[in-house]
Amino acid sequence: MHTIDVIDETILNHPTDRVWHALVAELNGAANWWTPHNTFQPGPTAPQHKGGTSRITVHPNGVGKPGPKLRFTATTTHVDAERQLTTTLSGHFTGDFSYTLTPVDDGARTRLTITFTSTPHGWPALLDKVAHLGFKHSQQTQRALTQLRAHLDTHLDTHQDDTKGTSA
Template identity: 45%
Template sequence: MTTYDLIDEAVIDAPADAVWDALLAEFRGAQKWWVPANTFTTISGSPDEVGGKVGVTVHTKGSDKGGLKLRFTSRTVAVEPGRRLDIEYVDGVFRGPSTFRLDPLPDGRTRISMHFVGTPHGWLKLLSKVADLGAEHSKGTLAAFESLGRQLSAVPR
């Protein structure tokens, strides 16, 4: 069985509280910086509360185009406000834990990382035998982090 264990990170030119707010807004459906690759919708509760559920759709060709749509659900399992968000994929094409972590840097910037541990389920399990889903995941996550950095660096402090 294929399991992906990936850590992707970037340094964002913004303080941790701004990065945290942007992360939560995205998970609530803002569609500001993770699009066109991923979109998110709140299913129940809030993404920053234990038990909150978020629907994730990965748009393999972009959110405004056709192509495969990978859908799964995350549930928040632990929160350290402004610093860490632990989730678990509980339904859909991926299952497993992931952690978003924010580390404030001395110069006022923030390191954001995502530790993704996911096992494909259903038809995605078959696709994982012929496609490098891990590389695609990292490519999409790093592109999203770059977009977040551009968005937040444009905001005056």
């Protein structure tokens, strides 16, 4: 089987606490910046806690549009709040997904690195042979990071309860 190993990264003009809150909100289902291609549904323990889960659905054609959906669950294995969140994946993908936040310019900005190392299973393994899922994943992640930047730029107050899926 083919392993997908992709690293996407960007520098955001916001401190790590703002980026962390936006990331945690998204993993808890806020749908502020990763939609329309990925949606997240948190499990009984929120994904920002060790052992927490988030059910991820990839909608290649967009949410609410016809077409296949790829589903997998991310279970959090490591959390260093405002620095790193690492998960293991099960379902259509098995492997690891991690988010690393690094302060830049004395904390005024943040480098967000997203690492996706996984193996597709079931029909996505066949799809990977023709659709190059790693490339598609990176395209959609870069689109999401652009949307995250816009979201952070327009939503200045992140002190609301982002962990319940609401945003400022």
